[in-house]
Amino acid sequence: DAGVTQSPTHLIKTRGQQxxxxxxxxxxxxTVSWYQQALGQGPQFIFQYYEExxxxxxxxxxxxxxxxxxxxxxxxxxxxxxxxxxALYLCASSLKPGLAGRRFGPGTRLTVT
Amino acid sequence: xxxxxxxxxxxxxxxxxxxxxKCTYSDSASNYFPWYKQELGKRPQLIIDIRSNVGxxxxxxxxxxxxxxxxxxxxxxxxxQPEDSAVYFCAALNYGGSQGNLIFGKGTKLSVKP
Numbered sequence: 001d002a003g004v005t006q007s008p009t010h011l012i013k014t015r016g017q018q019x020x021x022x023x024x025x026x027x028x029x030x031t032v033s034w035y036q037q038a039l040g041q042g043p044q045f046i047f048q049y050y051e052e053x054x055x056x057x058x059x060x061x062x063x064x065x066x067x068x069x070x071x072x073x074x075x076x077x078x079x080x081x082x083x084x085x086x087a088l089y090l091c092a093s094s095l096k097p098g099l100a101g102r103r104f105g106p107g108t109r110l111t112v113t
Numbered sequence: 114x115x116x117x118x119x120x121x122x123x124x125x126x127x128x129x130x131x132x133x134x135k136c137t138y139s140d141s142a143s144n145y146f147p148w149y150k151q152e153l154g155k156r157p158q159l160i161i162d163i164r165s166n167v168g169x170x171x172x173x174x175x176x177x178x179x180x181x182x183x184x185x186x187x188x189x190x191x192x193x194q195p196e197d198s199a200v201y202f203c204a205a206l207n208y209g210g211s212q213g214n215l216i217f218g219k220g221t222k223l224s225v226k227p
Contacts (some may be wrong), residue, residue: 042119042202042217043157056214082214090156092215098207101214104146104156 004093004105012111013081021076026112028098031055032074033064033102043090043104049074054101059080078110088113115140117205119218125195127226134221134224136203137185143205146186147215148177151200160201161188 002084003094025032031050035043045058050066054062068074072093078085092102116139140145144165149157163170163177163186165216170177174193179186187210200222204215 010124026207032142035215040220042204043215045214047218058214064124107156 004091004103006089006091006108007103007110009106010019010111012113014113015081015083016078017081019081019110021091022077023076023091023093023105025070025091026103027040029093029095030072031094031097031099032068032072033092033094034074035092035104036060037049037088037090037107038084039087043109045064046076047074049099055097081112083112086110115143115205115207116215117203117216117218119221120202121221121223122219124221125224125226128193128195130193131187132190132193132197132223133184134188134201134203136187136205136218136221137183138216139184140205140207141181141184142207143216145178147180147204148175148188149202149204149217151202152221153199154185157202171176190196190223193223195225195227198223198225200223 007022033048034046037043046060047057048055052068063079065077086106090107091105115193119136148162149163151157163179174191176189200220203218206215
């Protein structure tokens with residue numbers, strides 16, 4: 001029974017570029033939540049996807065967008081990268097929004113130079 | 114919206130001593146409170162959680178207590194070991210609601226000295 005997986009593990013981009021991060025939920029889960037964790041901080045909620053729609057969004061600009069596919073996997077896209085977007089991006093899955101058991105994937109470490 | 118405060122930000126204890134980390138939350142609708150341990154460069158790992166219908170939960174050397182009236186919950190680690198050294202995060206969530214995102218505290222860096 002596979003847990004949450006994310007790709008890539010590390011990524012280096014230049015300011016102004018665009019990036020796409022990917023997440024596959026734990027088997028049996030249908031909801032994907034994305035978090036940003038800056039160095040020395042707790043994870044911050046970006047958004048949540050369920051039934052291929054964005055259900056809830058945190059305090060992040062429109063440069064952050066996402067998508068969920070019919071197989072429940074999800075992508076996080078960030079446009080016009082800023083140095084401040086450098087962080088660990090975590091994905092968590094659950095069965096239905098609002099349910100507990102949020103276990104995180106290994107994360108993608110994004111560095112913007 | 115929910116706000117979670119966590120204290121202390123750093124905690125240093127001797128091996129074998131106990132460690133206590135405290136969190137307060139603001140939204141009385143929150144009813145699920147997980148604790149995560151994060152080692153350097155790794156993902157947060159769920160170590161214990163508690164729901165609002167329970168006042169205390171134990172798992173070996175780790176326990177969590179919840180005071181719904183005061184809106185605070187605490188993590189207790191007994192007989193600390195060097196491998197307990199990590200950053201610990203508390204979080205709060207409205208379990209079973211139509212929306213559910215975890216709100217995290219800012220973390221406590223625990224150092225256990227041998």
